[in-house]
Amino acid sequence: MNFPPDIFPPFPDMRPGEVWLVGAGPGDPRLLTVMAIHALRSADTIIHDALVDPRILRLAHGGAEIHFAGKRGGRPSPHQRDINELIIAEAKKQRRVLRLKGGDPFVFGRGGEEAAALVREGIPFRIVPGLTSGLTAPALAGIPATTRDTNHAVILAAGHRADEDRAAREWELLAATGQPIILYMALAQLPQITAAFDRGGLSPATPVAVISHATSESERVLETRLGDLVADVRTHGIEAPAVIVVGATASLRALLGPGMAKP
Missing domain, CATH: 3.40.1010.10 (Tetrapyrrole methylase, N-terminal domain)
Structure with a gap:
C-alpha cells in the first residue's frame, strides 16, 4: 500500500x-x-x-x-x-x-x-x-461506553451458557455491580439472562438498547426497558447478530442520536 x-x-x-x-x-x-x-x-x-x-x-x-x-x-x-x-x-x-x-x-x-x-x-x-462490535455498534448508534455522569466501568459479556446454574449466578453478580453491561451473542438466551438480572437487583425499568446487524444496510436499533426486552425483541423481529446494551448509557441515545451524522 x-x-x-x-x-x-x-x-x-x-x-x-x-x-x-x-x-x-x-x-x-x-x-x-x-x-x-x-x-x-x-x-x-x-x-x-x-x-x-x-x-x-x-x-x-x-x-x-x-x-x-x-x-x-x-x-x-x-x-x-x-x-x-x-x-x-x-x-x-x-x-x-x-x-x-x-x-x-x-x-x-x-x-x-x-x-x-x-x-x-x-x-x-x-x-x-x-x-469490537460491543463498543463500535453502540458508539455509532449514539451510545457511549462510558460517561462521567453514568458509569465508571463497563462490562463486556458473551451470552453463552446462560441456562447453566453457575452461569446464571454469574449473570446475577454482574447485575449487582450496577455498571452497564454490553452483551454479545445473547438473543437466544435472553429469557434466562433477564431473569438472572432481575434476581441480581436490576430494575425492570433499566434502559436497554439492541443494535442488530450493526454498520450494515440492515441495521436496526431497538430502545426498550429490561422488563420489556424479551417481548419487544420478539415483537419487532430483532435478529442476530445483535449487541445489547443494558444500563444507564443506553438512555443516552435519545440525547445524542438525533444529532449524529448518518453514515
Whole structure:
C-alpha cells in the first residue's frame, strides 16, 4: 500500500508459513484498520468467519484461496478443532495465512485458542486487533461506553451458557455491580439472562438498547426497558447478530442520536 512514509512506519511482511490473526471490525469495510487491509492484500490463504462482510474479501489478491469457517449459533458449524487444523495445515504448506475474524480476534473471537494452537505447533503468528462490535455498534448508534455522569466501568459479556446454574449466578453478580453491561451473542438466551438480572437487583425499568446487524444496510436499533426486552425483541423481529446494551448509557441515545451524522 502506498501511504506517506513520514506518517506510517513500514508495514511488516507477511512471510510464508506465518499466520496473522486479524480483526475485520463490525462489518462496514470503512472501519477496517490499514494493517488489516495490508494483510488482506498480502495473504495466500484467507480463513474467515461468518460475520465478515463479503466486500472485505474483495480486497484479497486474485490468487488467494478463501475458506469459509463461520460459526453461527443454532446452525451447523465447523468445530474449533477443525478450524485450528485448517489454519495449521495451510501454514505448514508455507502459505501466508490470514485468519480473518469479525470484530477483534481477542474479544469473544477465540483468537486466544487459535494462537495457543499455533504456539504448540511452533508456527509464527501476528495479532492485528480490530474494532469490537460491543463498543463500535453502540458508539455509532449514539451510545457511549462510558460517561462521567453514568458509569465508571463497563462490562463486556458473551451470552453463552446462560441456562447453566453457575452461569446464571454469574449473570446475577454482574447485575449487582450496577455498571452497564454490553452483551454479545445473547438473543437466544435472553429469557434466562433477564431473569438472572432481575434476581441480581436490576430494575425492570433499566434502559436497554439492541443494535442488530450493526454498520450494515440492515441495521436496526431497538430502545426498550429490561422488563420489556424479551417481548419487544420478539415483537419487532430483532435478529442476530445483535449487541445489547443494558444500563444507564443506553438512555443516552435519545440525547445524542438525533444529532449524529448518518453514515
